[in-house]
Amino acid sequence: MSRLVALPLSVLMLLNFVLSANGGNDPTRVRTGMVVSQSDIASQVGVEVMQEGGNAVDAAVATALAMAVTHPTAGNIGGGGxxxxxxxxxxxxxxxxxEKAPxxxxxxxxxxxxxxxxxxxHHESHKAVGVPGTVAGLHLAWKTHGKLPWKRLVEPAVRLAADGFVVGDGLERSLKEQIDRFEKYPASLAQFTKDGKPYLAGDLLKQxxxxxxxERIRDQGPAGFYEGETAELLVKDMEANGGLITLEDMKSYTAQQRTPLRGTYRGYDVIGMCPPxxxxxxxxxxxxxxxxxxxxxAGxxxxxxxxxxxxxxxRSFADRAQYLGDPDFNPEMPxxxxxxxxxxxxxxxxxxxxxxxxxTPESFEWAYESDETTHFSVVDGDRNAVSMTYTLEYAYGSAITVPGAGFILNNEMGDFNAAPGMTTTGGLIGTKPxxxxxxxxxxxxxxxxxVVKDxxxxxxxxxxxxxxIINTVLQTILNVVDHEMNAQEAVDAGRIHHQWLxxxxxxxxxxxxxxxxxILRGLGHELYPIDKQGSAEVIVVNAKTGQLEGGVDRRRPDGGAAGY
Known part of the structure; x- marks a missing residue:
């Protein structure tokens, strides 16, 4: 069952939300609206927004900001997506x-x-921090398509941070794993430990x-993050530790509205994210x-x-390495x-x-890209839908908490290639895009x-x-479209990954x-076992019943599907 936060957040008192807690392959089923995320608390926050008349974009904004509090592993205001x-x-x-480079x-x-x-x-310094984009992106999406007031969408995150929430099993384990990294940064150690000792499940975490x-973001919008006190605190930390981000870098950051890519698969329309x-x-x-x-x-x-x-x-990953990058710098991408x-x-x-x-190594190589991103899916009562993925790069990003501002900074600059022409068998790549x-x-x-049908x-x-990520998403689609699995079965099924090298x-x-x-070994494949891959959060609309089916990925704890 869900853990209740220790504050009078009305969403947690609702009797008509549904929280995924089944141990079998049955999806969570509701009729009106649903949020599926890696934070059951944040999913509930998003559902309350829809119950108050907000649409899928409103719910996504509120969910994302709540996850910046309850899922600090990847939920963020210091990253992008x-x-x-x-x-x-x-x-x-x-x-x-x-994020953008300074x-x-x-x-x-x-x-x-x-x-x-x-x-x-490249990966573990203040120079590895890109200019954060989450606040600007959420505000642009809300300004373009939202219905409820901005302050209403930010307020649940404010209260979760100020009054605290109950630490779950997954967050307890995650924070314990990061203590060595937090010890390098006093603000991180102070925020995510109790006098240097790890938080335990059941403890109340206040930030x-x-x-x-x-509160500044709630009251001032993006200016409360990219200008004024928050920006000054971030830049002060950069200047003290050899980072590159300046006040002008912060003030000049803009999110961008783009046209998504469109494809088809067996009569279904597939809508995907365009470069970068x-x-x-x-x-x-x-x-x-x-x-x-x-x-x-084939089965x-x-x-x-x-x-x-x-x-x-x-083959797809070979194309990825050769051709893709930021479209604003690579206008001729095919x-x-x-x-x-x-x-x-x-x-x-x-x-x-x-x-x-x-x-072969003479073809293409890829630098390391962290597993610690997070995704959530939203569908409202009018069948408007949001699919959102955002990240800090590594788990807890750079592990740098901005002193006095309380949020973790990304280390997304590590996603740039190492240096011009520097391609090695160890995993570095130097292609231009x-x-x-x-x-x-x-x-x-x-x-x-x-995915859309008719x-x-x-x-x-x-x-x-x-x-x-790319291959996990591919397999959830194949599982539902080709193998007729329900949302939970599609999420639970075993996964593979290949990335050329x-x-x-x-x-x-x-x-x-x-x-x-x-059989795969007999075909000449080298096989490499892992415990788990990804954490897909899926919603499927059942055409026969009209219900929403939520599939929560139980590979990682603390997630939930909430709906009404």
């Missing part, structure tokens, strides 16, 4: 609030004085500095390749389908060709159904996705997981039979 909104009676739109950024900024690559500088920052996310390109390109096979007949989890998926993933049926047909011809392809430049947005794998909303999906299939070690794995 993407939001796709599909109104029931209009064209879908996308909001890009990916004005002082340059392609060689990750090299030390000897010209050698410095991992710590007064974060509450005051959220690679997610929409990847999902649509792989679906196009797989459309040429009888996926349903869910079969070796034949896993082989085909791995080969489609391998996106239309990459998501075309013709391109998929050509790639399909290169797949041998009796043998794995060979990936994703090198650091002033005000450039770094390439992402976030893949918020909406003009009606059908599915909202997405996941965290670094580059595995390293040349192997990563698979969940409890998700597939030994016989299936043996």
């Amino acid at each position: 993407f939001l796709i909104f599909r109104p029931n009676d209009g064209e879908p739109t996308a909001f890009d609030f990916r 004005a002082a950024a340059h392609p060689e900024m990750w090299l030390n004085e000897k010209g050698e690559y410095d991992y710590q500088r 007064p500095d974060l509450a005051r920052t959220l 996310s690679s997610g929409g390109v990847g999902v649509i390109e792989m679906l196009n390749i797989l459309e040429g096979y009888d996926v349903r007949a 869910a989890g079969s070796a034949a389908n896993l082989h085909r998926m791995a080969e489609a993933m391998r 996106v239309a060709r990459l998501i075309s049926k013709e391109h998929a047909a050509e790639l399909r011809k290169t797949i041998d159904e009796s043998a794995a392809s060979i990936s 994703n090198l650091a430049l002033p005000k450039k947005r770094m390439l992402s794998s976030m893949s918020p996705t909406i 003009g009606e909303l059908f599915m909202v999906t997405g996941s965290p997981g670094g580059r595995t 390293p040349s192997r299939i990563q698979y969940e070690n409890q998700g597939f039979s030994p016989d299936t794995l043996a």
Whole structure:
């Protein structure tokens, strides 16, 4: 069951919300509106917004800000992400609030004085922090499509931070794992430990500095974050620790409204995120390749389908590395060709159904991209839908809490390539489209996705997981469309991942039979077991009953599907 927060938040007193707590494969079912996220508390906050007359965008804003308090692993105001909104009676739109590089950024900024690559500088320093985009993006989405007052949407997060909420099992484990990182930064240690000792499940976590920052955002909008006291506190910390973000970098940040990508799969319309996310390109390109096979007949989890998926993933990730980056800096990206049926047909011809392809280091390599992102899905009573994924990059981002402001900073600059031409077997890449430049947005794998059937909303999906995001989202769609799984079954099913190099299939070690794995090895695939991949949060509209079905990913605790 849900944990109640220790404050008089009316959403927690509702009797007519539904919270996912089943242990089987039945989805949460409701008739009107639903939020599915990695924070059961935040899901409830979003539902109350809809019950008060707010739409899916209003609920998404409130949910995201609440997660900045209750899910500090990835929920944030110090990071960035993407939001796709599909109104029931209009064209879908996308909001890009990916972080930007500071004005002082340059392609060689990750090299030390000897010209050698410095991992710590790239991923674990104040220089690794990009200009945050979440507040600007949420406000732009609300200003464009929201209904309720901005202050109403921010207020639940303010109260959760000021009055506290009860720590759950998942957050307890997560905070314990980060204590060594927090110890480097006094403000982080003070905020996320009790005098240096970890919070335990059942403890009340209050964040007064974060509450005051959220109050400024509530009362002043984006100016309460990008200007004035909050911006000054952030820049003061940058100046004291060799960071690059200036007051002008903060003030000049803008989120951007973009046109999402459109594809089709077996009669379904697929709406995905455009660059600087690679997610929409990847999902649509792989679906196009797989459309040429009888996926349903081969069966869910079969070796034949896993082989085909791995080969489609391998080819899509090669395209990703070669072509994709920030569209404002790479205007000639061949996106239309990459998501075309013709391109998929050509790639399909290169797949041998009796043998794995060979990936070599001379082709493409990818730098590390963290698993710690978060996704949530929202559908309101009018069947408006939001799919939103946002992140700090690593778990707790840089682990740097802004002193006096109470929020964690991202380390998204680590998603830029290491240096021009620096491609190594160890995982570095130096291709031009994703090198650091002033005000450039770094390439992402976030893949918020909406699926439509015959003009009606059908599915909202997405996941965290670094580059595995694209493949996790792909598999949730295949599970529902081809294998006719319900939302929870689609989320629970075993997952695989292939990203060209390293040349192997990563698979969940409890998700597939030994016989299936043996067949894949016989085809020439190297296999690499992992415990879990991603955390998909899915809503499916049941066309027969009209109900919303919520699938909560139980690979990570503390999540919930709330609805009414």
